Amino acid sequence: MHLDTFQTLADPTRRRVVDALCRGERQVNDIVDEVGIHQSGVSRHLRILHDAGFVAVRPDGQRRLYSLKPAPFREVDDWLAKYRGLWEARLDRFGAVLEARQKQRRTRTKER
Amino acid sequence: MHLDTFQTLADPTRRRVVDALCRGERQVNDIVDEVGIHQSGVSRHLRILHDAGFVAVRPDGQRRLYSLKPAPFREVDDWLAKYRGLWEARLDRFGAVLEARQKQRRTRTKER
DNA sequence: ACATCATATGCATATAGGTGCATATGCATA
DNA sequence: TATGCATATGCACCTATATGCATATGATGT
Numbered sequence: 001m002h003l004d005t006f007q008t009l010a011d012p013t014r015r016r017v018v019d020a021l022c023r024g025e026r027q028v029n030d031i032v033d034e035v036g037i038h039q040s041g042v043s044r045h046l047r048i049l050h051d052a053g054f055v056a057v058r059p060d061g062q063r064r065l066y067s068l069k070p071a072p073f074r075e076v077d078d079w080l081a082k083y084r085g086l087w088e089a090r091l092d093r094f095g096a097v098l099e100a101r102q103k104q105r106r107t108r109t110k111e112r
Numbered sequence: 113m114h115l116d117t118f119q120t121l122a123d124p125t126r127r128r129v130v131d132a133l134c135r136g137e138r139q140v141n142d143i144v145d146e147v148g149i150h151q152s153g154v155s156r157h158l159r160i161l162h163d164a165g166f167v168a169v170r171p172d173g174q175r176r177l178y179s180l181k182p183a184p185f186r187e188v189d190d191w192l193a194k195y196r197g198l199w200e201a202r203l204d205r206f207g208a209v210l211e212a213r214q215k216q217r218r219t220r221t222k223e224r
Numbered sequence: 225a226c227a228t229c230a231t232a233t234g235c236a237t238a239t240a241g242g243t244g245c246a247t248a249t250g251c252a253t254a
Numbered sequence: 255t256a257t258g259c260a261t262a263t264g265c266a267c268c269t270a271t272a273t274g275c276a277t278a279t280g281a282t283g284t
Binding site (some may be wrong): 225226227228229230231232233234235236237238239240241242243244245246247248249250251252253254 | 255272
């Protein structure tokens with residue numbers, strides 16, 4: 001099976017793995033040390049991250065070096081864009097976003 | 113139990129519920145129509161979203177009007193900030209955004 | 225009070241997903 | 255080839271969670 005971007009991010013341990021890769025390439029055992037679960041678990045998390053497009057692998061001798069890829073982060077960012085108006089109150093140069101939201105707002109509240 | 117922000121977003125149906133609220137207040141039955149699962153399911157999703165801080169409720173007669181709250185979105189955005197360097201190579205004309213983001217950065221950044 | 229509508233919740237069920245252990249695979253070097 | 259290190263995977267187990275059904279709760283109007 002193949003988890004989508006958000007499902008992939010749902011597991012805290014997996015986010016720690018992502019965090020461990022935040023500063024550059026790492027081999028599996030480095031991550032094992034950092035997140036504190038069994039090596040097999042880390043391998044599996046990396047597999048899931050790979051399937052979801054979060055990481056690239058590069059063989060280096062007997063090791064495999066994992067690193068982050070941008071695509072799914074961008075996907076989250078895009079998803080977030082829809083909701084930015086919620087907390088970016090002042091519409092400095094984000095007028096377009098809010099405007100778009102206003103346009104399609106329904107009023108269902110009134111009929112009572 | 114209480115799901116964290118990312119676990120809350122992991123379920124696709126729940127994201128559809130969030131999406132349904134994207135354009136303003138909605139009552140439960142509206143959401144039922146929109147996402148196509150049983151009413152009890154929607155109520156439960158709304159409860160989870162509420163526990164995670166995604167939604168506010170406001171009674172309106174016999175209905176309850178749900179709406180989005182900004183906090184968890186901001187949390188995702190903050191999390192994302194750490195990885196922005198992955199795909200935002202140059203800060204063309206979104207300097208303002210980055211600036212605003214810096215200002216509200218509340219999670220401590222570990223020593224690099 | 226009663227009937228009705230809107231929403232929430234207990235229960236049962238099915239499935240998914242995380243974990244460790246043991247083992248397999250793959251690579252490197254003596 | 256044989257040995258050892260690094261990583262992946264099959265298996266079993268257990269917990270979490272999404273869902274529908276039936277029912278409870280709560281509010282409104284007659």
